[in-house]
Amino acid sequence: xxxxxxxxxxxxxxxxxxxxxxxxxxxxxxxxxxxxxxxxxxxxxxxxxxxxxxxxxxxxxxxxxxxxxxxxxxxxxxxxxxxxxxxxxxxxxxxxxxxxxxxxxxxxxxxxxxxxxxxxxxxxxxxxxxxxxxxxxxxxxxxxxxxxxxxxxxxxxxxxxxxxxxxxxxxxxxxxxxxxxxxxxxxxxxxxxxxxxxxxxxxxxxxxxxxxxxxxxxxxxxxxxxxxxxxxxxxxxxxxxxxxxxxxxxxxxxxxxxxxxxxxxxxxxxxxxxxxxxxxxxxxxxxxxxxxxxxxxxxxxxxxxxxxxxxxxxxxxxxxxxxxxxxxxxxxxxxxxxxxxxxxxxxxxxxxxxxxxxx
Amino acid sequence: xxxxxxxxxxxxxxxxxxxxxxxxxxxxxxxxxxxxxxxxxxxxxxxxxxxxxxxxxxxxxxxxxxxxxxxxxxxxxxxxxxxxxxxxxxxxxxxxxxxxxxxxxxxxxxxxxxxxxxxxxxxxxxxxxxxxxxxxxxxxxxxxxxxxxxxxxxxxxxxxxxxxxxxxxxxxxxxxxxxxxxxxxxxxxxxxxxxxxxxxxxxxxxxxxxxxxxxxxxxxxxxxxxxxxxxxxxxxxxxxxxxxxxxxxxxxxxxxxxxxxxxxxxxxxxxxxxxxxxxxxxxxxxxxxxxxxxxxxxxxxxxxxxxxxxxxxxxxxxxxxxxxxxxxxxxxxxxxxxxxxxxxxxxxxxxxxxxxxxx
Numbered sequence: 001x002x003x004x005x006x007x008x009x010x011x012x013x014x015x016x017x018x019x020x021x022x023x024x025x026x027x028x029x030x031x032x033x034x035x036x037x038x039x040x041x042x043x044x045x046x047x048x049x050x051x052x053x054x055x056x057x058x059x060x061x062x063x064x065x066x067x068x069x070x071x072x073x074x075x076x077x078x079x080x081x082x083x084x085x086x087x088x089x090x091x092x093x094x095x096x097x098x099x100x101x102x103x104x105x106x107x108x109x110x111x112x113x114x115x116x117x118x119x120x121x122x123x124x125x126x127x128x129x130x131x132x133x134x135x136x137x138x139x140x141x142x143x144x145x146x147x148x149x150x151x152x153x154x155x156x157x158x159x160x161x162x163x164x165x166x167x168x169x170x171x172x173x174x175x176x177x178x179x180x181x182x183x184x185x186x187x188x189x190x191x192x193x194x195x196x197x198x199x200x201x202x203x204x205x206x207x208x209x210x211x212x213x214x215x216x217x218x219x220x221x222x223x224x225x226x227x228x229x230x231x232x233x234x235x236x237x238x239x240x241x242x243x244x245x246x247x248x249x250x251x252x253x254x255x256x257x258x259x260x261x262x263x264x265x266x267x268x269x270x271x272x273x274x275x276x277x278x279x280x281x282x283x284x285x286x287x288x289x290x291x292x293x294x295x296x297x298x299x300x301x302x303x304x305x306x307x308x309x310x311x312x313x314x315x316x317x318x319x320x321x322x323x324x325x326x327x328x329x330x331x332x333x334x335x336x337x338x339x340x341x342x343x344x345x346x347x348x349x350x351x352x353x354x355x356x357x358x359x
Numbered sequence: 360x361x362x363x364x365x366x367x368x369x370x371x372x373x374x375x376x377x378x379x380x381x382x383x384x385x386x387x388x389x390x391x392x393x394x395x396x397x398x399x400x401x402x403x404x405x406x407x408x409x410x411x412x413x414x415x416x417x418x419x420x421x422x423x424x425x426x427x428x429x430x431x432x433x434x435x436x437x438x439x440x441x442x443x444x445x446x447x448x449x450x451x452x453x454x455x456x457x458x459x460x461x462x463x464x465x466x467x468x469x470x471x472x473x474x475x476x477x478x479x480x481x482x483x484x485x486x487x488x489x490x491x492x493x494x495x496x497x498x499x500x501x502x503x504x505x506x507x508x509x510x511x512x513x514x515x516x517x518x519x520x521x522x523x524x525x526x527x528x529x530x531x532x533x534x535x536x537x538x539x540x541x542x543x544x545x546x547x548x549x550x551x552x553x554x555x556x557x558x559x560x561x562x563x564x565x566x567x568x569x570x571x572x573x574x575x576x577x578x579x580x581x582x583x584x585x586x587x588x589x590x591x592x593x594x595x596x597x598x599x600x601x602x603x604x605x606x607x608x609x610x611x612x613x614x615x616x617x618x619x620x621x622x623x624x625x626x627x628x629x630x631x632x633x634x635x636x637x638x639x640x641x642x643x644x645x646x647x648x649x650x651x652x653x654x655x656x657x658x659x660x661x662x663x664x665x666x667x668x669x670x671x672x673x674x675x676x677x678x679x680x681x682x683x684x685x686x687x688x689x690x691x692x693x694x695x696x697x698x699x700x701x702x703x704x705x706x707x708x709x710x711x712x713x714x715x716x717x718x
Contacts, residue, residue, distance in 0.1 A: 224628035
């Protein structure tokens with residue numbers, strides 16, 4: 001069998017960190033993969049030089065992952081169709097607002113046997129109040145190919161540092177999952193595969209809402225007990241939500257890196273926590289704090305909370321999700337952050353358990 | 360029905376924090392409980408005064424919970440049999456090395472209809488390499504009464520501060536669980552009840568071993584990704600261990616406060632993490648660091664790791680528990696702490712998943 005061509009679509013902080021991994025695994029498994037890996041770069045000028053040229057001569061993404069060498073077989077290509085020509089595996093790692101435009105460009109230009117794997121955390125912009133929509137579904141439907149996902153407790157700077165960590169690949173198809181594991185699994189980036197890709201993907205979006213709640217708790221000066229309760233209640237709402245929309249979800253998936261591990265990391269070390277802690281302390285607008293604290297990156301939590309709120313409200317499910325509701329209402333200024341704990345104190349999790357629920 | 364008499368056995372930091380809760384709930388539910396609550400105090404002299412007298416006049420446990428008022432219906436009693444006379448509910452909250460002696464004193468002096476509830480985290484000293492033994496089993500068998508447990512993400516100083524948090528009550532018996540919920544559930548201390556008391560109790564012991572691993576990670580300078588992976592792998596080993604000894608364990612119990620929430624709190628804010636972080640940084644003996652950092656309290660993690668190691672080794676199960684094994688070997692100086700990640704890199708969690716395991 002011919003070796004498969006891998007293309008990385010995206011070259012930000014996370015894309016560059018993952019390129020360091022893929023550049024090595026394709027060489028290690030050169031019977032399976034072509035060793036030259038094009039990386040589509042959104043072209044921009046850095047000190048009067050094209051970013052793609054800098055990457056291809058210095059092998060460093062000076063703008064988004066300074067100081068870290070990329071393997072030389074990672075080749076920056078600013079033209080999307082050239083980068084993805086004849087690709088068998090498309091690794092999507094771009095901010096989620098770019099997905100639709102990129103897929104529309106790719107449409108009709110992708111092998112029908114190709115597979116996509118999305119590393120993008122968030123919900124599709126095409127979610128409506130009546131239908132939840134995944135980014136992998138957008139990719140899959142637009143390109144007419146299968147789309148898997150990779151999610152996990154993966155703060156990009158630490159992955160770029162080769163710190164030991166884990167991730168979860170979700171794919172309907174076992175053969176695809178095994179092949180993708182080959183592409184990502186290294187000594188320090190440990191992969192598990194599961195079939196339950198929707199759960200994997202939605203966990204990656206919803207955890208940011210819980211991280212906002214954790215940030216409020218930190219900003220209000222509560223300690224570890226309260227934060228643990230919030231993380232747990234948030235996880236319970238994530239599970240309720242996913243079970244509601246995908247009744248076939250597997251409870252074990254929540255024990256993978258994409259579940260509890262990513263949630264914990266995000267609630268302790270992530271961007272949404274940071275911005276929402278500052279919000280609780282200063283009461284300044286979120287967009288100001290985001291600009292000030294995140295150096296150009298964005299906090300998805302408040303946006304995801306708004307999307308969730310829409311979906312939940314339309315279905316008259318607000319009572320099941322008091323934490324999600326409260327995060328949204330606090331983010332839009334409808335509820336003072338000091339009232340947060342009051343909003344989750346009578347969480348349905350604390351309802352009396354009858355014989356049936358007494359497990 | 361006559362109101363039930365509640366006795367608190369123990370008056371340390373956690374005992375005093377819980378006394379602040381119970382002193383209020385018995386008044387709130389005075390149709391169910393007697394409002395006078397004896398608290399057995401291990402008598403000691405504090406500035407030439409008896410601790411029990413200080414508590415009964417100033418209503419502050421100046422030694423173990425300074426600065427926090429105890430409700431006046433909490434009455435310090437230094438005589439164990441006097442404190443527990445005619446008691447219907449015995450709340451055990453003492454260091455676990457005291458349990459055996461106290462139970463032997465109580466034997467034959469407890470109502471046969473009484474129930475115990477243990478707040479003690481650890482394994483019984485009577486565990487042997489061939490049989491795991493729970494503290495609640497010691498209590499139950501010695502006194503001939505039912506014993507429930509209460510565990511959760513409950514750092515005592517934060518509970519004493521009335522910060523919002525949660526706990527889990529485990530009891531075989533639904534009626535007992537409901538009654539105990541009444542005794543502990545408040546606006547800021549939120550209780551869930553489960554039947555699966557063994558899981559609740561063992562989680563409370565095993566999490567300290569995982570917290571040692573988290574401490575090593577912190578001391579070695581790894582970040583949030585690595586710590587999240589360690590917490591997750593530790594949880595997987597906790598689940599394997601409990602499922603092995605108690606095949607009827609319910610996976611949902613791990614989502615209660617006694618499970619993931621307590622684990623996270625302990626891995627971020629607990630004593631074992633702290634001592635093991637210092638150990639990884641300084642290589643000084645654990646007992647020295649414990650004496651220096653914990654102000655007289657002890658770190659149960661290394662002891663529990665040794666007990667676990669015994670049980671696992673005897674059954675030839677070491678391969679299933681590389682994290683538990685590594686923590687023990689590092690604590691006893693058999694393995695350098697720098698080798699920790701190497702010991703979990705090929706964790707059985709990462710083994711290839713066949714069709715059957717591809718969920």
